[in-house]
Amino acid sequence: MLIASHWRATASRWLDRHPWLILAGLVALAALLRFPDLASRGQWDSDQGHDMLVLRAFVRDGQVPLLGPPTSIGDFHHGVLYYHLLAPAAAVTGGDSPLAILATIALANVVAVAVVWWLGGAIGGPLAGAVAGLAIALSPSAIEESTFIWNPNLIALSSSIALAAAWLAWTRRRARWWIVAGLGATVTMHLHVLGAVLLLPLAVAFVADVRRTGPGHRRPFAIAGLAVVLILVVAYVPLGIHELSHDFAETRAAASFLTGGGPADPGPSLPVRMVFIALRVVAWPLIGLVTNAPVAALIAAMGVVVLLVGLGLDAPGPRRSAARWGAATLVWSVLALSVGARSLATVVPGLPNDHYHAFLDPIVFLVTGVGVAGLARRGMAGAAAALVIVVGLSAFQVAARPGPVSPDGGWTAAEAAGARIVAELDDRPAALLGLPDLKPTDAYGYPLIRAGWPPVAIEDADALVVLCDRLFETAIGAPCDGPAEALAVASHPEFGLLTSRFPASPRTVISIYLRLASAPGAP
Numbered sequence: 001m002l003i004a005s006h007w008r009a010t011a012s013r014w015l016d017r018h019p020w021l022i023l024a025g026l027v028a029l030a031a032l033l034r035f036p037d038l039a040s041r042g043q044w045d046s047d048q049g050h051d052m053l054v055l056r057a058f059v060r061d062g063q064v065p066l067l068g069p070p071t072s073i074g075d076f077h078h079g080v081l082y083y084h085l086l087a088p089a090a091a092v093t094g095g096d097s098p099l100a101i102l103a104t105i106a107l108a109n110v111v112a113v114a115v116v117w118w119l120g121g122a123i124g125g126p127l128a129g130a131v132a133g134l135a136i137a138l139s140p141s142a143i144e145e146s147t148f149i150w151n152p153n154l155i156a157l158s159s160s161i162a163l164a165a166a167w168l169a170w171t172r173r174r175a176r177w178w179i180v181a182g183l184g185a186t187v188t189m190h191l192h193v194l195g196a197v198l199l200l201p202l203a204v205a206f207v208a209d210v211r212r213t214g215p216g217h218r219r220p221f222a223i224a225g226l227a228v229v230l231i232l233v234v235a236y237v238p239l240g241i242h243e244l245s246h247d248f249a250e251t252r253a254a255a256s257f258l259t260g261g262g263p264a265d266p267g268p269s270l271p272v273r274m275v276f277i278a279l280r281v282v283a284w285p286l287i288g289l290v291t292n293a294p295v296a297a298l299i300a301a302m303g304v305v306v307l308l309v310g311l312g313l314d315a316p317g318p319r320r321s322a323a324r325w326g327a328a329t330l331v332w333s334v335l336a337l338s339v340g341a342r343s344l345a346t347v348v349p350g351l352p353n354d355h356y357h358a359f360l361d362p363i364v365f366l367v368t369g370v371g372v373a374g375l376a377r378r379g380m381a382g383a384a385a386a387l388v389i390v391v392g393l394s395a396f397q398v399a400a401r402p403g404p405v406s407p408d409g410g411w412t413a414a415e416a417a418g419a420r421i422v423a424e425l426d427d428r429p430a431a432l433l434g435l436p437d438l439k440p441t442d443a444y445g446y447p448l449i450r451a452g453w454p455p456v457a458i459e460d461a462d463a464l465v466v467l468c469d470r471l472f473e474t475a476i477g478a479p480c481d482g483p484a485e486a487l488a489v490a491s492h493p494e495f496g497l498l499t500s501r502f503p504a505s506p507r508t509v510i511s512i513y514l515r516l517a518s519a520p521g522a523p
Contacts, residue, residue, distance in 0.1 A: 079190025132369025
C-alpha cells in the first residue's frame with residue numbers, strides 16, 4: 001500500500017510538472033516501436049500491391065482515381081481520400097517506393113499517440129493522458145497497423161482528431177471545432193466505409209451542443225453544420241463523377257449488399273454476433289486479435305467495461321458525460337457492426353481481421369486512461385489497483401508485439417521475388433495467374449511493373465507465372481507446390497514446360513511455365 005501511495009504521489013507530481021517531457025517520451029517510444037525494418041515487418045499481399053499501383057499511376061501518369069480500394073464485404077469501394085492523403089509521399093519517389101508510404105502511415109500513427117495523450121489529459125488529467133498514450137504506444141494492434149499499407153491503418157489518426165475536436169467544441173463552447181470534427185469523421189468514412197458508424201454519435205453530440213445553447217447564439221452552429229455538409233459533399237464528388245459515368249455501379253452494388261447480397265451463410269445469430277463483436281471491439285486495441293489470447297482478451301474487455309461503468313456513475317460532470325457518450329457510441333457501433341458486418345463473427349487466420357472497427361480504438365484507449373486515473377484517485381487501494389493494471393497491460397503488450405519480420409516476408413520478399421521472376425523470364429513477355437482465381441495478382445504485379453516488366457494478357461504471353469497462395473488451398477481444391485498449379489495449367493495446355501518453382505514467401509509459391517512454341521529447343 002505504501003508503495004502504491006508513493007507511486008501515485010510521485011507520478012502525479014511528475015505528470016503535472018513535465019507534460020511535454022511525457023509527450024516526448026511517448027512519441028519516442030511509439031516511433032521506436034514502429035519505424036525500424038518497415039520493409040519487412042508489414043504484410044505484403046494483393047491489397048498492398050494494388051494500392052501502390054494506383055498511387056504510381058496517380059503520381060506518374062496523372063490517372064486520378066475516383067474510387068478508393070475495393071471492400072472485402074461487397075462489390076463496392078472505400079473512399080478515394082485514402083489515395084489523396086498518400087499521394088504526396090508517393091510523388092516523392094514517383095510511386096516506386098513502398099517505404100515512403102509505409103513511413104507516412106507509421107508517422108500518422110505516431111501522431112495519433114500524441115492526440116490520444118492530449119485528449120486523455122484534457123478529459124481526465126495528466127495521469128489519464130499518460131496511461132492512454134502508453135496504451136496506444138505499446139498496443140500490438142496499433143503497432144501492426146503502423147507497419148503495412150492498408151486504408152484502415154490511417155483511421156487511428158482521423159478518428160482521434162474527430163474525437164478531440166468534438167471534445168473541444170463541447171467543453172470550450174466553440175462551434176468551429178465541429179468543423180474539424182466533421183472533417184475527421186469524413187476522412188474516417190473514406191478510409192473505411194463502416195467508419196460512417198461514427199457519424200451518428202458525433203451528430204448526436206452536435207445536436208446536444210446546439211440544444212444547450214440559447215436560441216440567440218446558434219448562428220455559429222448553423223455555419224459549422226453547413227460547413228460539415230459542404231465538406232461531405234465535396235469529399236464525395238469523385239464518387240459522384242464515377243456514378244454518373246458508370247450507371248451508378250457503386251450505388252447498385254452497395255444496395256445489393258445491404259438488401260441481401262451479403263454472404264450466403266448468415267453465420268451466428270444476432271445476439272451471438274453482438275457478444276463476440278463487442279469482445280473484439282473492446283479487446284483488440286489493447287491486446288490484439290482475440291483468438292490469439294482469448295483469456296487476456298476477456299480480462300481486458302471486462303476491465304474496460306468496469307472502468308467505463310465506474311466513470312459513467314461516479315466521475316465528475318465532464319468525465320461522466322464523456323464516459324456515457326463513449327459507452328453509447330460503443331453500444332451503437334457494436335449493434336451496427338453486428339447487422340452490417342456479419343463477417344466480424346468469423347476470424348480468418350493469416351489475414352487482417354479487425355479493421356472494421358478501427359475507428360473505435362481511440363475510445364478504448366481513452367476509457368483505459370481516464371478510468372485508470374480515476375481509480376488511482378481512490379486511496380491507496382485504488383492506486384495499487386491502477387498500478388497493477390498499468391504494469392500488467394504494458395507487460396502483456398510488450399510480450400505480444402509483432403515480430404520483426406512479417407510471416408509473408410513483407411515488401412522485402414516480394415521485391416526479391418519480382419527480381420527473380422524478371423531474371424528467369426529472359427526477355428519473354430509473361431502473364432500472371434493467381435490461385436485461387438478470385439485473388440488478384442497485384443502483390444507481384446507491382447514489383448514487376450516497377451522493374452519495367454509489366455504483365456501482359458495470357459494470349460500475348462510467352463510465359464505464365466502462377467502465384468499460388470497456401471492460405472487458400474481449401475478454396476483451390478489442391479495444395480500448392482505442384483498439384484494446384486497442375487490443375488491451373490491444365491486449362492492452358494500451351495504453357496506446358498515448367499522451368500522454375502520457388503517459394504516467394506512462406507505463403508506464396510511461384511511457378512514459371514513457358515509456352516511450348518517459345519521453349520528452348522522447341523521446333
